[in-house]
Amino acid sequence: MITDLVPLRRIAALLLLSLATLPTACARPVAAEPEVVLCTCAGTELARQVVAPFEEATGIPVRIERISRDGGGEAVARRLDEARGDVFWGPEVTVAVDLARLGRLARLEPLPAGAAGIPARFRDPEGRWFGFAARARVLVVNTDLVPADRRPTSMWDVIDPRWKGRTAFTRPGYGTACYHIGALEAALGQAECEHFLRGVETNGCVIAPGDGALARLVAAGGACFGFTDTSDALRVAESGAPVEIVYPDQDGVGTLILPNTLGVLTRAPHPEAARRLCEFLLSAEVEARLAEGSRRQIPLRPGVAHPPAVRVCDDLRELRVDAVEAARLSDASEARWAARFVADPALVEAEARRRRR
Numbered sequence: 001m002i003t004d005l006v007p008l009r010r011i012a013a014l015l016l017l018s019l020a021t022l023p024t025a026c027a028r029p030v031a032a033e034p035e036v037v038l039c040t041c042a043g044t045e046l047a048r049q050v051v052a053p054f055e056e057a058t059g060i061p062v063r064i065e066r067i068s069r070d071g072g073g074e075a076v077a078r079r080l081d082e083a084r085g086d087v088f089w090g091p092e093v094t095v096a097v098d099l100a101r102l103g104r105l106a107r108l109e110p111l112p113a114g115a116a117g118i119p120a121r122f123r124d125p126e127g128r129w130f131g132f133a134a135r136a137r138v139l140v141v142n143t144d145l146v147p148a149d150r151r152p153t154s155m156w157d158v159i160d161p162r163w164k165g166r167t168a169f170t171r172p173g174y175g176t177a178c179y180h181i182g183a184l185e186a187a188l189g190q191a192e193c194e195h196f197l198r199g200v201e202t203n204g205c206v207i208a209p210g211d212g213a214l215a216r217l218v219a220a221g222g223a224c225f226g227f228t229d230t231s232d233a234l235r236v237a238e239s240g241a242p243v244e245i246v247y248p249d250q251d252g253v254g255t256l257i258l259p260n261t262l263g264v265l266t267r268a269p270h271p272e273a274a275r276r277l278c279e280f281l282l283s284a285e286v287e288a289r290l291a292e293g294s295r296r297q298i299p300l301r302p303g304v305a306h307p308p309a310v311r312v313c314d315d316l317r318e319l320r321v322d323a324v325e326a327a328r329l330s331d332a333s334e335a336r337w338a339a340r341f342v343a344d345p346a347l348v349e350a351e352a353r354r355r356r357r
Contacts, residue, residue, distance in 0.1 A: 033058070033059045033060040033061065033273070034060070034269075034270040034273050035060075035061045035062070035063055035270075036060055036061070036062050036063070036086045036087065036270055036273045036274055036277050037062075037063050037065055037083060037084055037085045037086045037087070037269075038051065038062050038063070038064050038065065038085075038086065038087045038089060038277065039065045039067045039079075039080050039083050039085035039086075039087065039088050039089065039265075040064060040065070040066060040067060040088075040089040040090075041066075041067050041068070041069040041076065041089070041090050041091055041095060042089050042090060042091035042260055043066070043091075044064050044066050045294065045295075046089075046260075046290065046293070046295060046297075047064045047089060048064065049289060049290065049293045049294075050281065050286045050289050050290065051064065051277075053280075053285075054276075054277060054280045054281075057280075058276060058280075060273050060276065060277070062277065065083045065085065067079045067080065067083065067085075067088075069090070069091075069095050069175065072095075072098060072331065073095060073097075073098020073099055073101065073102055073104075074098075074102065076095055076098070076099065077099060077102055077104050080099075080104065080265060080267075081267065084269055085265050085267075085268070086264065086265060086268040086269060086270050086271070086273065086274035086277070087262065087263070087264055087265065087268070087274050087277050087278055087281075088105065088261075088262070088263050088264075088265055089260060089261070089262055089281075090129075090260065090261040090262075091175070091176065091258075091260060091261075092175070092176050092179050092258045092259070092260070092261070093129075093131070093179060093258075093259065093261055093323045093326070093327050094175075094178070094179050094182075094327045094330055094331070095261070096124070096128075096129035096261035096263055097124075097129070097323065097324050097327035097328075098327070098331075099129075099263065100124060100126070100128040100129055100263070103266060104265060104266055104267070105124075105128040105129055105263035105264065105265065105266065106128065106263070106264045106265065106266045106268070106271070107126055107127050107128050108127045108128070108264060108275065108278070109127060111127055112130070112275065112278050112279040112282055113279050113282075113283075114130075114132075114278075114279050114280070114281070114282025114283045114284075114286075115127075115130050115282050117284060117301035118130055118131060118132060118282065118300050118301055119300060119301070119313075121320065121323070122134075122257075122259050122300050122323075128263055129261045129262065129263040130261065130262050130263070130278075130282055131259030131260065131261055131300060131323075132259060132260055132261075132262060132281065132282055132286070132287060132300055133259065133260045133286070133287050133290040133291070133297035133298070133299065133300070134257045134258055134259040134260065134297060134298040134299075134300055134313075135176070135229040135230045135231050135257075135258045135295075135297065135298060136229070136230045136247060136255050136256065136257055136258065136298060136311070136316070137176070137180050137227060137228075137229060137248075137255060137256040137257075137258060138227070138228065138229070138230055138233055138245050138246060138247055138248065138255065139152050139157075139158075139225050139226065139227060139228075139245070139246040139248050140214070140215050140218050140219075140225060140226065140228050140232075140233040140236065140237075140243050140244075140245060140246075141218070141224070141225040141243060141244045141245075141246055142218050142219065142221055142223070142224055142225065142242060142243055143242045143243060143244050144221065144242045145166075145221060145224045146224050146225060151244065151246060152225055152246055152248070153246065153248065153249070153250070153251075154248050154249050154252060155184075155196065155227070155248050155249060156196070156199075157225075157248075158199075158200065158203070158205065158225070158226065158227065159196060159199030159200055159202075159203045159205070160203070161203065163203070163224060163225075164203050164204050165203070165204035165205075165206075166223060166224045167203065167205050167206070167223055167224060167225055167226050168205055168206040168207075168208055168214050168217055168218060168222075168223035168225070168226030168227075169200045169205040169206070169207060169208070169214075169226055169227060169341070170207070170208050170209075170210060170211050170213075170214050170226075170227060170228065171207050171208065171209055171210075171338065171341045171342070171343045172333060172334060172337050172338055172341060173334065173338050176211060176229055176258055177211065177227075178330045178333060178334045178338070179258065179326060179327065179330045180227070180256055180258075180330075181193065181197065181329075181330060181333040181337065182325075182326040182327060182328070182329035182330025182331070182332075182333055183256050183319060183321045183326040183329075183330070184196065184256075184319075185326075185329045185333065186321040186322060186325045186326045186329055187253055187319055187320075187321050188253065193333075197337055200341070201340065201341075205226070206222065206223050206226070206344055206347075207341045207342060207343050207344055207347075208226070208343060208344065208347055209343035209344075209347055209348050209351055210351065211228040211229050211232045212228075212232045212235075213347055213350070213351050214226050214227070214228045214232070215228045215232040215233050215235065215236045215243075216236060217347065218236070218243060219236040219239070219241035219242070219243050220241075225246075229258065230245065230296065230298065230310075231295035231296060231297070233245045234295075234296045234309060235294075235295075237309075238309075247311065247316055249317070249319070250316070250317045251317075252317075253319050254316070254317040254318045254319040254320070255316055255317065255318060255319055256318075256319040256321075257298065257300075257313060257316075257318055257319070259300060260297070262278050262281055262282060263278070264278050284299075284301060284303075284304050287299040287300065287301060287304045288304050288305045288306070291304065291305070291306035291307065291310050292306075292307060296309055296310050297310075298310055298311070298312055298313065299312055300313060302314055
């Protein structure tokens with residue numbers, strides 16, 4: 001009987017071997033979630049702080065692509081096509097408005113769930129882009145150089161003759177400094193805005209090549225104070241530099257708030273997954289995480305937890321402008337003013353050396 005079992009065992013082994021070598025098409029592979037491409041002009045550091053929980057919760061992998069915003073909306077649109085992007089993340093409103101005008105941002109209907117908590121003034125009325133996690137345009141002040149009783153409180157202090165040659169302003173290229181000028185023109189009118197900018201010229205303001213460079217200049221004592229974003233101002237403050245942050249014009253026109261912006265691209269290869277990522281990034285959870293993060297972003301929806309160093313919109317007198325109008329004016333102001341405000345060559349070289357390190 002034992003010898004009779006040997007052929008049976010050989011037959012069973014051959015059957016198992018034949019099953020193991022069947023073509024893989026007969027098996028049912030587990031479908032992988034599509035990779036979503038998040039294109040950002042705001043820097044990859046911010047995005048990395050918040051995409052991991054989305055990937056863990058959904059199983060959808062996210063690839064982050066850094067996109068330059070140089071050249072405006074049409075140039076950005078070409079780069080988005082090259083990257084085969086799904087979701088766009090901008091550092092302020094201008095690029096999002098340009099992309100919406102060019103028909104490159106999809107109208108989301110119904111609105112993403114997270115958008116409900118964002119105040120209407122920070123999102124496109126047609127549901128193509130949504131603001132979240134903002135910065136403010138502030139004055140960073142060197143406290144060693146400016147006594148407490150002489151601290152600036154207004155944008156007009158930058159061009160006060162008492163501080164001639166001792167204040168700083170960022171060259172208004174494409175970005176937040178340029179949008180700031182557009183917002184001032186929208187709020188004050190062209191004549192008053194140009195009066196301020198002519199004052200920047202005649203008062204001998206040091207022109208920095210960027211907001212980070214300006215914050216570092218003030219921290220090092222190269223200027224008494226100047227305009228920058230809260231993210232750059234807080235970075236030098238937290239490094240231990242002798243600086244104070246002033247939210248300007250709290251008894252006047254108010255402080256400009258600069259939200260990040262999100263939108264799903266009309267040519268997104270994965271529109272459903274893109275919408276899910278957009279909804280997640282617009283959540284209160286993400287605003288809280290970005291408020292705690294390295295750039296201390298300002299939550300736009302009320303009631304979001306934030307560290308003491310972060311002031312929120314409810315605590316500020318805000319410079320309220322129509323975002324689309326301010327973006328349009330900022331495009332025009334770049335053409336008028338960027339060539340007139342030439343960055344200090346020594347600061348340009350210092351920034352180049354810093355980036356090479």
